[in-house]
Amino acid sequence: MAHHLAGDDDDEGGGAAGRLLARLVFAAFLSMGVMVFSLSLYGEGWARSMGAGEGEGIEALRGLGMLGAGLLSVPIFLLLGVPLLEAVVRMRRWLSSEALILLGVLASLTISFWNMARGEGHVYFETASFVLVLVTLGRWLEASAKEKASAQLRALLPTRVDPVARLVGDGEESIDPGEVRPGDRIRARPGEVVPVDGVVIEGRALVDASPLTGEAEPRPVGPGDEVVAGSIPTDGSLVLEVTAVGRDRILARVDELLAESLRGRGRLARVADRFAAVLLPFVLAACAGTVAWHWSAEGPERALLAGLSVVLIACPCALGIATPLALWLAMGEAWRRGALVRGAEVLEDLARAKHIWLDKTGTLTEGELDVIAVELLAAGRELGEAGVIALAATLEEGSEHPVGRAIRRHSRKSRGACAPGHRIEEFRVLAGRGVEGRVDGRDVRLTRFDGEAGNAAGSGPTRVLLEVDGTPHAIFSLRSRPRPEAERVLAELRSLGFEPRVLTGDGPGPAALLAAELGVEVRASCSPEDKRDVVSAPGTIFVGDGWNDSPALAAASVGISVEGGVGRSLERASVNLLRPGLDALPELIRLARRASGIARWNLAWASAYNAIGLALAIQGKLTPVVAAAIMVVSSTVVVLQARRVLEARPQSGSFQKGAG
Numbered sequence: 001m002a003h004h005l006a007g008d009d010d011d012e013g014g015g016a017a018g019r020l021l022a023r024l025v026f027a028a029f030l031s032m033g034v035m036v037f038s039l040s041l042y043g044e045g046w047a048r049s050m051g052a053g054e055g056e057g058i059e060a061l062r063g064l065g066m067l068g069a070g071l072l073s074v075p076i077f078l079l080l081g082v083p084l085l086e087a088v089v090r091m092r093r094w095l096s097s098e099a100l101i102l103l104g105v106l107a108s109l110t111i112s113f114w115n116m117a118r119g120e121g122h123v124y125f126e127t128a129s130f131v132l133v134l135v136t137l138g139r140w141l142e143a144s145a146k147e148k149a150s151a152q153l154r155a156l157l158p159t160r161v162d163p164v165a166r167l168v169g170d171g172e173e174s175i176d177p178g179e180v181r182p183g184d185r186i187r188a189r190p191g192e193v194v195p196v197d198g199v200v201i202e203g204r205a206l207v208d209a210s211p212l213t214g215e216a217e218p219r220p221v222g223p224g225d226e227v228v229a230g231s232i233p234t235d236g237s238l239v240l241e242v243t244a245v246g247r248d249r250i251l252a253r254v255d256e257l258l259a260e261s262l263r264g265r266g267r268l269a270r271v272a273d274r275f276a277a278v279l280l281p282f283v284l285a286a287c288a289g290t291v292a293w294h295w296s297a298e299g300p301e302r303a304l305l306a307g308l309s310v311v312l313i314a315c316p317c318a319l320g321i322a323t324p325l326a327l328w329l330a331m332g333e334a335w336r337r338g339a340l341v342r343g344a345e346v347l348e349d350l351a352r353a354k355h356i357w358l359d360k361t362g363t364l365t366e367g368e369l370d371v372i373a374v375e376l377l378a379a380g381r382e383l384g385e386a387g388v389i390a391l392a393a394t395l396e397e398g399s400e401h402p403v404g405r406a407i408r409r410h411s412r413k414s415r416g417a418c419a420p421g422h423r424i425e426e427f428r429v430l431a432g433r434g435v436e437g438r439v440d441g442r443d444v445r446l447t448r449f450d451g452e453a454g455n456a457a458g459s460g461p462t463r464v465l466l467e468v469d470g471t472p473h474a475i476f477s478l479r480s481r482p483r484p485e486a487e488r489v490l491a492e493l494r495s496l497g498f499e500p501r502v503l504t505g506d507g508p509g510p511a512a513l514l515a516a517e518l519g520v521e522v523r524a525s526c527s528p529e530d531k532r533d534v535v536s537a538p539g540t541i542f543v544g545d546g547w548n549d550s551p552a553l554a555a556a557s558v559g560i561s562v563e564g565g566v567g568r569s570l571e572r573a574s575v576n577l578l579r580p581g582l583d584a585l586p587e588l589i590r591l592a593r594r595a596s597g598i599a600r601w602n603l604a605w606a607s608a609y610n611a612i613g614l615a616l617a618i619q620g621k622l623t624p625v626v627a628a629a630i631m632v633v634s635s636t637v638v639v640l641q642a643r644r645v646l647e648a649r650p651q652s653g654s655f656q657k658g659a660g
Contacts, residue, residue: 020140024133027079030072031129037068038126066116069125073109080132081105104308104624105131111301122301127624131312134628164195167239180245188238194231198240200224205236283314283614290618298620306620312627313613323599326642330595333646338579339588346574349558350589351596354539356493359531359552360504360514360522361402362545363562363582365480369402371410372461373477380466380473388474389414392466394424395437395444403446403464404435406478434464443469446476448507462510479510485581487518492586503531503552528552543585560585595645602638609634 041062081102088099108128115121163174165187172187177195180186185201188194204222208231221227227240287310295303327344334341341347358364380388393411396404427437434447449465461479465472493500502522504511511524523534531552535542542549542556553559553573561573563580577584613630616622622630 020136023079023083024136024140027076027129027136028133030076030079031126031133033072034069034076034126034129037065037072038123039065041065041069041123063116063119066112066123066125069123070113070116073112073125073129076129076132077105077109080136084132084135101131101135101308101311104304104311107304108308108624111304124301124305127305127308130625131308131628134625134632135312137632165189177245180242182242182245184242186240186242188227188233188240190233190235190237192232194227194233194240195229196240196242197226197228197244198242199226200238201241202239203237205233205238207238208232208234283311286310286314286614286618290620294620302620305624306617308624309617309620309622309627310614312624312631313617313622314610323603325639326595326599326602326645329642329645330591334588334591337584337587338577339584340576340578341588342574346558347592348596349539349574350541350592352539353541353558353589354498355537356498356500356541356543357531357535357552357556358500358502358542359544359549360502360506360511361480363543364486364502364518365482365514369406369462369478369480371406371476371478375475375477377472377474379468379471383473385474386414388466391439391444391468392446392474392476394439395427395435395446397424401435402480403462403478407446407476443467449475461513462506479513482514482518483582485583489582489585490518490520493589496586496589503534543582560588591645598641598644602641605641606634606638 085102088102105128108124108131111121112123112125112128115123164177164180165172166175166180167185167187180196186196186198190205200221200223202223204220207219207221207227221238226243227238229244287307290310291303291307293303294306324344327347330347331341331344334347374385374389376385376388383391389407389411392407396407423440425438427435429435430445430447434445436443436445436447438444445467446464447467449463461477464476464478466474466476490500500520502511502514502520503526504514504522504524505526505528506524508524511522514520515522526534528549528551531542531544531549532555535552535556538557540556541558541560542552543560543562544553545562549561553561556574558575559573560575560577562577562582575588577588609630613622613627617627
């Protein structure tokens with residue numbers, strides 16, 4: 001029955017907290033019997049009301065009460081005391097609070113059985129039984145809170161594994177996911193969990209990536225788009241070329257980071273640990289002094305009970321979960337909302353941060369450049385706009401630079417495709433300047449254009465010059481658009497007390513254009529080393545897209561990688577935003593501040609409770625049962641207060657709880 005009430009069955013897993021609860025339920029049931037038998041020992045009036053009469057009848061009923069309470073106390077000790085004793089012996093914690101509690105319980109039982117055998121004196125079976133029940137209840141609250149916090153994080157990772165359809169020749173074969181290798185082509189059908197990272201080479205579908213990103217809505221993918229392990233196609237079949245398997249998958253790395261995060265304690269938790277370590281010797285001394293004082297004044301039995309009360313009230317159960325629980329719950333909440341936080345210490349750093357810098361391209365602006373204008377020069381008018389666009393697009397055909405991709409995309413929009421007949425030879429990259437090559441036998445070059453002083457130093461888009469056989473033909477103007485939510489997010493960061501600023505490798509022109517558009521300070525022409533040096537000041541947050549921002553992400557107090565950079569900077573960043581946009585950023589800071597504040601409140605509460613309770617116990621004003629009950633109440637307060645972290649509701653429109 002206790003096993004069933006605890007819900008500790010094979011299907012549900014149970015865990016340490018579930019097994020502890022099963023023993024606790026049965027022991028609590030037996031302790032009720034101990035209390036019933038103990039009622040007969042509290043006064044003769046109750047005995048007379050039961051018709052026991054006088055003299056021998058009362059003594060007989062009193063003996064029966066002692067015997068019943070004593071017999072029921074034995075299985076309670078076996079259920080709850082022995083596991084506690086085994087833990088003390090296994091960990092050799094001879095001078096721990098658990099060892100002192102056991103010593104007090106065993107002393108109470110020994111005195112009780114001795115007095116029962118003598119037929120005189122008091123017995124303390126109900127004290128020993130209820131102390132064990134209440135102490136175990138406190139341990140269960142702690143174990144349950146830790147397990148739930150861990151489970152809430154891990155439950156969001158997909159665990160289902162489907163067979164994989166690998167394409168072989170004109171057919172396909174069903175294989176185990178462990179047999180898939182990078183470079184294989186696999187088919188992902190609707191409803192199947194993709195077990196690997198890959199790139200779509202055929203098909204289009206809406207993909208549910210909520211297990212990793214927390215996005216409530218599936219996102220469309222097509223040829224060229226990346227799909228990560230754990231994603232589920234919802235309405236179409238996809239053919240993927242595998243890019244990562246096993247431990248190299250983003251999902252596997254996320255799982256490792258979650259485990260690493262849960263192992264970390266955080267600064268506040270380490271403060272609590274040090275406080276508990278200092279508290280124990282003081283409690284030992286206080287217990288010894290209390291026993292000696294009350295022994296001389298009230299006798300050994302009262303001295304023993306007073307000493308047991310001191311140990312119980314100073315039990316560091318609440319102190320042990322005061323700070324980590326709030327931070328663990330906040331990590332789980334951040335993960336559900338699309339942010340992977342690498343440990344409790346990161347949340348504490350977020351809460352204390354005073355400065356924030358953001359990267360420009362790919363972070364505050366869209367990751368891709370767009371051609372916004374093509375200016376024909378005198379020599380280029382003969383070819384016309386379509387001709388110079390076709391030449392530039394052909395030259396950039398093999399380039400993966402953002403400028404090259406933008407020009408090719410603009411060519412497809414304006415013509416549908418590059419002009420036929422163009423052939424490129426001797427393609428070369430001019431490091432930091434542009435590209436050149438021979439197109440249909442003519443020397444063609446595209447380079448950054450800083451020819452006008454106004455454009456070089458003032459506000460304006462990125463400009464590149466097209467030269468054919470050494471003669472300027474056209475100037476392409478390009479710019480990256482600010483993200484739709486950028487202005488709103490910057491305003492929210494200011495409301496949180498930050499003055500957000502931007503670092504970019506772009507020239508002064510594009511930097512000044514962004515500064516005017518968003519009303520933010522922008523520092524231009526920054527190398528990766530420059531960014532690293534700027535953000536390395538204490539209390540600084542840096543938000544980047546994880547490519548050339550890796551040094552800055554690692555150097556900042558908190559490095560935050562936006563969606564799209566997760567595959568490249570998962571290990572460098574302290575936080576990874578797993579869904580598109582920046583809306584999660586201000587809400588994450590609010591969550592960190594709330595969790596850190598609650599953790600500090602819990603630490604202060606647990607410390608004050610221990611100090612006040614200890615003073616009362618030393619004076620003999622608390623019985624062991626009352627001290628144990630107060631200990632349980634304190635742990636309950638800490639748990640309930642920690643769960644207030646989950647009451648925070650997002651203010652940004654896009655930061656909504658996802659399907660994950």
